[in-house]
Amino acid sequence: IPVETFDLVIFGGTGDLARRKILPGLFRRFLAGQMPHDSRIVGAARSDLDAAGYREMIKDAIAEFGGSEKKETGQIDAFLACLQYVPIDAKGDGGWDDMAKLVRKDVVQAFYFSVAPSLFGDLAERLHKYKIANKKSRIVVEKPFGRDLESAEALNATLADHFREDQIYRIDHYLGKETVQNLMAVRFGNILFEPLWNNHYIDHIQITVAETVSVAGRGAYYDRSGAMRDMVQNHLMQLLCLIAMEPPSQFGADSVRDEKLKVIRALQGVDPHHIVRGQYDAGKGTTSYRQDAENERSFTESFIAMKCHIANWRWAGVPFYLRTGKMMKARSSEITVVFKEIGHSIFSENDNAHRNILSIRLQPNEGMDLQVTIKEPGPGGMRLVDVPLDMTFAEALGDSDVEVTDAYERLIMDVIRGDQTLFMRGDEVEAAWAWTDPIIEGWEARNDVPKLYDPGSSGPEDALMLLHRDGRKWREIK
Ligand code: BG6
Numbered sequence: 001i002p003v004e005t006f007d008l009v010i011f012g013g014t015g016d017l018a019r020r021k022i023l024p025g026l027f028r029r030f031l032a033g034q035m036p037h038d039s040r041i042v043g044a045a046r047s048d049l050d051a052a053g054y055r056e057m058i059k060d061a062i063a064e065f066g067g068s069e070k071k072e073t074g075q076i077d078a079f080l081a082c083l084q085y086v087p088i089d090a091k092g093d094g095g096w097d098d099m100a101k102l103v104r105k106d107v108v109q110a111f112y113f114s115v116a117p118s119l120f121g122d123l124a125e126r127l128h129k130y131k132i133a134n135k136k137s138r139i140v141v142e143k144p145f146g147r148d149l150e151s152a153e154a155l156n157a158t159l160a161d162h163f164r165e166d167q168i169y170r171i172d173h174y175l176g177k178e179t180v181q182n183l184m185a186v187r188f189g190n191i192l193f194e195p196l197w198n199n200h201y202i203d204h205i206q207i208t209v210a211e212t213v214s215v216a217g218r219g220a221y222y223d224r225s226g227a228m229r230d231m232v233q234n235h236l237m238q239l240l241c242l243i244a245m246e247p248p249s250q251f252g253a254d255s256v257r258d259e260k261l262k263v264i265r266a267l268q269g270v271d272p273h274h275i276v277r278g279q280y281d282a283g284k285g286t287t288s289y290r291q292d293a294e295n296e297r298s299f300t301e302s303f304i305a306m307k308c309h310i311a312n313w314r315w316a317g318v319p320f321y322l323r324t325g326k327m328m329k330a331r332s333s334e335i336t337v338v339f340k341e342i343g344h345s346i347f348s349e350n351d352n353a354h355r356n357i358l359s360i361r362l363q364p365n366e367g368m369d370l371q372v373t374i375k376e377p378g379p380g381g382m383r384l385v386d387v388p389l390d391m392t393f394a395e396a397l398g399d400s401d402v403e404v405t406d407a408y409e410r411l412i413m414d415v416i417r418g419d420q421t422l423f424m425r426g427d428e429v430e431a432a433w434a435w436t437d438p439i440i441e442g443w444e445a446r447n448d449v450p451k452l453y454d455p456g457s458s459g460p461e462d463a464l465m466l467l468h469r470d471g472r473k474w475r476e477i478k
Contacts, residue, residue: 012114013043019061025409054085124162149433175422176407210328219293253420278303280327283455305463333362367392
């Protein structure tokens with residue numbers, strides 16, 4: 001279904017995100033017939049380009065970073081014709097009058113701040129000073145949204161000086177992933193799971209986001225962040241919220257976000273003994289974290305594993321184990337819900353050791369499987385085995401239906417539609433920092449040194465021990 005005609009200004013329009021994700025994504029929406037051809041995309045950045053130069057740059061970017069749509073050469077010119085460019089001085093007056101002439105008042109307006117957060121205030125102020133933005137304009141901001149509670153509050157306050165909360169779209173691209181949304185469909189669209197979704201039936205939950213990439217090339221940013229700020233405070237926290245929240249009364253922005261916020265606020269402080277920080281070592285032909293970050297004395301973590309608790313009736317006593325890291329064995333994001341053992345086995349003594357395990361694979365190979373216990377086929381008597389009820393989405397639904405829409409393109413279309421459900425509200429972001437701040441401050445106060453782990457592994461040994469101590473084990477990363 002096409003969205004309304006829009007004008008989208010991308011500040012930072014020549015940057016990495018714009019070239020890798022935003023513009024190739026918009027081109028795909030264009031090809032899908034969702035982006036009206038009279039829409040305008042205005043790149044704005046410092047570089048002294050004109051529209052023709054910008055179109056050339058984006059054509060190259062789509063050729064380099066686009067997917068299958070690269071072949072659609074016939075349509076690329078029509079798409080590029082929607083692009084404009086304005087050289088802009090974020091802190092001065094240059095370019096703003098030109099911008100005012102280009103951005104129409106009678107269509108949906110969105111301003112994407114794909115720039116350093118220190119510029120948010122300058123941009124917001126000028127959008128008003130030059131009468132470009134109005135009461136209906138939407139603005140889109142990216143992570144990192146602050147690096148602690150104080151800076152996040154300051155950013156929220158800066159934005160609130162110029163825009164209402166219902167105009168602000170804070171992106172966490174994990175919320176745009178197909179399977180992440182499917183999590184909600186699975187939980188709230190089936191009668192099967194919700195009655196069991198609590199501490200009476202669930203033993204524990206694991207959330208793993210393992211990556212094979214290193215931090216090379218972005219060491220300067222990463223070394224000041226680490227896995228906690230870069231991944232846990234946002235992406236893993238959002239996954240945790242969707243798994244743990246109460247059913248919202250409807251699938252609408254505030255209902256969903258209210259419930260997520262309650263989860264974050266109910267998270268208990270984490271015992272330092274329940275956290276393992278790691279840093280990848282050099283491997284055969286690969287450099288170490290410290291080399292990649294160009295900081296020989298860095299104590300920043302590229303891996304983290306932790307055990308958390310949510311203090312409410314539903315989850316009291318159920319550990320949530322979170323784990324994420326770079327340079328790991330495989331790229332694999334998975335949520336695993338491990339149900340309790342049955343109370344009494346009618347078969348044989350050992351047969352109560354079987355469990356139902358629901359695993360939700362976010363990427364790659366999106367899908368779910370539910371481990372169920374059945375009789376081993378054959379005449380060998382009543383012997384039980386665990387088998388997966390597999391639902392790989394691509395197989396179940398047919399490839400064409402699940403051609404995975406990139407998170408960014410879906411989220412940008414939601415901005416144009418005015419749907420904030422998959423965006424973070426200001427209070428959520430602040431609550432998430434309020435939970436992570438004391439943990440990070442604890443490390444800093446203790447000069448905590450991360451444990452080294454081998455590239456291509458599952459992280460430091462201690463991370464395995466975190467579960468072993470509780471008589472549990474991590475799902476294998478594969
Ligand atoms: C980003 C982080 O937000 O998410 C990166 O800054 C990380 O460090 C990336 O690699 C992971 O995203 P995806 O979509 O590849 O899982």
